Amino acid sequence: MTDYTVGPVKLGLVIDLDTCVGCHACAVNCKEWNTAGHSAPLPDRDPYGADITGVWFNRIHTFEVDDGECGRTVHFPKSCLHCEAPACVEVCPTGASYKRVEDGIVLVNADTCIGCKLCSWACPYGAREFDDDAGVMKKCTLCVDRIYNRNLDEADRVPACVSTCPAHARHFGDLGDPNSAVSRLVAERGGYDLMPEQGYKPVNKYLPPRPGKIAGTGREMALTPAAPDTAGMFLRWVDRLLSR
Amino acid sequence: MHPAFSVIFFTTASGAGYGLLALVGMLAPLRLIPADRSFAFTALALALGLITAGLLSSTAHLGHPERAWRAFSQWRTSWLSREGVLSLATYVPAAIFGIGWVLFGRLDGPIAVAGFVAAALSAATVCCTAMIYASLKPIQAWRSAWVVPGYAALALMTGALWLNALTHVWGAGQRWLGVLAAAAAILGLLVKEAYWRSIDTTAGPSTPESATGLGRRGKVTFLDGPHTEANYLLREMGYAVARKHSLKLRRIARVLGFAVPLLLTLLALALGGTIAVPASLLAAVAGMLGVLVERWLFFAEAKHTVTLYYGATTA
Known part of the structure; x- marks a missing residue:
């Protein structure tokens, strides 16, 4: 279905770059769940060899931001953003890539995908990875097989990445509902879109790191050597001993 | 972007084939190139051979070549699908034109019209190929306004070079x-x-x-x-x-x-x-x-x- 309709419900993730500690647990649990889930398997080639490669739906990059103060390391998880204007769906020649009307999730039908890879070229975010073994494209399903799964406790009906995050940096909900917890979080924290200039209108939002708590240039934090003239007799003796 | 040889060969070969088919389809009914049937057979066999070899090569990079037929369905939004539909559609007037000219030696009436339609569809197919690339927003180089003119100009060039060579081979340069x-x-x-x-x-x-x-x-x-x-x-x-x-x-x-x-x-x-x-x-x-x-x-x-x-x- 290369034509798509955007419905009122926009399920997606809100990722807090302030609290993400870069532990990769979300990526590992994503792999764990999805290698047996809707788009299973998520193959690995040469997993114990020198040239390891495999399909992952979620990857954690790390950036440094020069904020003119101490600088800041930001861990940056990235998965499919389930865009409102998904060019990956538009370019699909077979209709295998589609956007669900009822909740906005972007999925691939593995039975009709011809493996032309054009959708992965059309995605500016690198959300799609090709499965060489199955010959079809794979991508984040927003854990469509968890979030509606009545066999799971209600608390567990969230994507695997969200359920596993130890820093509570990932939130799941309906971003089409302005009163949902995730929408309020986005409004409160100034959540934003990645690459808005590309015009894909991503549903997933990112929360910016809060301003640093350490004021100043960072020099205050430097250790100052113990000055021998103000130190006690023992330290002066140690200093003399070590200065030899 | 990774240069996949099957795709590079496809656009080069089928580009030349569509260029040659477009020129022959236009010029033969106007009696501007040799009208004899052996020339007709050679020119059309070369054009359709290049096109077909290219199209077959393009399926080589697919994960599921046996499902390639599915790619004809999404022409409303996908330039790749449009290219597939037009590339196949071009065979119809090309076949009518080829049968009329090669088997019956006719270049008038409906055969001439088939030649012109094959020429138009060839040009449209090449433009669709270029639009596959030109429509991809994440790749700035391909957003260049020169992508479509580039594919069209090189198809015309290689087609014209082959047509010129064939007429010389026939001693009718x-x-x-x-x-x-x-x-x-x-x-x-x-x-x-x-x-x-x-x-x-x-x-x-x-x-x-x-x-x-x-x-x-x-x-x-x-x-x-x-x-x-x-x-x-x-x-x-x-x-x-x-x-x-x-x-x-x-x-x-x-x-x-x-x-x-x-x-x-x-x-x-x-x-x-x-x-x-x-x-x-x-x-x-x-x-x-x-x-x-x-x-x-x-x-x-x-x-x-x-x-x-x-x-x-x-x-």
């Missing part, structure tokens, strides 16, 4: 066809130069700052990747060619693809006779090889925004 081939080579070079200048001087709108949204806090530098080995994204979209190599390959494309065909075509034009046959044939072969190099570069020089997440500072 005509000055104006040589002039057409030479002019097409000059046009092709001018369009490619414009494309190269545009990609050298135009930066994409996205940066590491916009890709992460962290630009409001300061300059963003890539610190650490998510994985230690290359993944699909880096192999497919992270392909990079060294600047010095790309300049050298552009020189090769200029010489092999445009200068050599132009000089050989002019040589055939000036000397005529027996020299014209090998000269015009060599011109066509050199033109094809040059276009192969140019197509390889078209991929290798194009940068994708996903590389911004892997340490690229521009895309």
Whole structure:
């Protein structure tokens, strides 16, 4: 279905770059769940060899931001953003890539995908990875097989990445509902879109790191050597001993 | 972008095939090229052979070539689907034109109309191929306004070089066809130069700052990747060619693809006779090889925004 309709419900993730500690647990649990889930398997080639490669739906990059103060390391998880204007769906020649009307999730039908890879070229975010073994494209399903799964406790009906995050940096909900917890979080924290200039209108939002708590240039934090003239007799003796 | 040989061969071969089919379909009914049936058979067999070899090659990079028929369904939004539909549709008037001309020696009435329709569909198919690339927003180089003119000009050039060579082989070489081939080579070079200048001087709108949204806090530098080995994204979209190599390959494309065909075509034009046959044939072969190099570069020089997440500072 290369034509798509955007419905009122926009399920997606809100990722807090302030609290993400870069532990990769979300990526590992994503792999764990999805290698047996809707788009299973998520193959690995040469997993114990020198040239390891495999399909992952979620990857954690790390950036440094020069904020003119101490600088800041930001861990940056990235998965499919389930865009409102998904060019990956538009370019699909077979209709295998589609956007669900009822909740906005972007999925691939593995039975009709011809493996032309054009959708992965059309995605500016690198959300799609090709499965060489199955010959079809794979991508984040927003854990469509968890979030509606009545066999799971209600608390567990969230994507695997969200359920596993130890820093509570990932939130799941309906971003089409302005009163949902995730929408309020986005409004409160100034959540934003990645690459808005590309015009894909991503549903997933990112929360910016809060301003640093350490004021100043960072020099205050430097250790100052113990000055021998103000130190006690023992330290002066140690200093003399070590200065030899 | 990773240059997949099957796709490079496809656009080069089928581009030349559609160029030749368009010229033959237009010029034969107007009696501007030889009308005899052996010439008809050779010209159409070469054109349709190049087109078919290219189309078959294009399915080689698919994960599921046996499902290729599904690609005809989404022509409303997908340029790849449109290309598939038009490439197949072109066979219908081409077959009517070929049967009428080759088997019955007719070039009038409905056969002439079939020739013109085949020419129009050929041109449309080449433009659809170019639009597959030109419609991809994450690849700034391919957003260039010179992508569609480039594919059209090179299809016209290689088609004209083959038509010129075939008429010389049939001993029916005509000055104006040589002039057409030479002019097409000059046009092709001018369009490619414009494309190269545009990609050298135009930066994409996205940066590491916009890709992460962290630009409001300061300059963003890539610190650490998510994985230690290359993944699909880096192999497919992270392909990079060294600047010095790309300049050298552009020189090769200029010489092999445009200068050599132009000089050989002019040589055939000036000397005529027996020299014209090998000269015009060599011109066509050199033109094809040059276009192969140019197509390889078209991929290798194009940068994708996903590389911004892997340490690229521009895309």
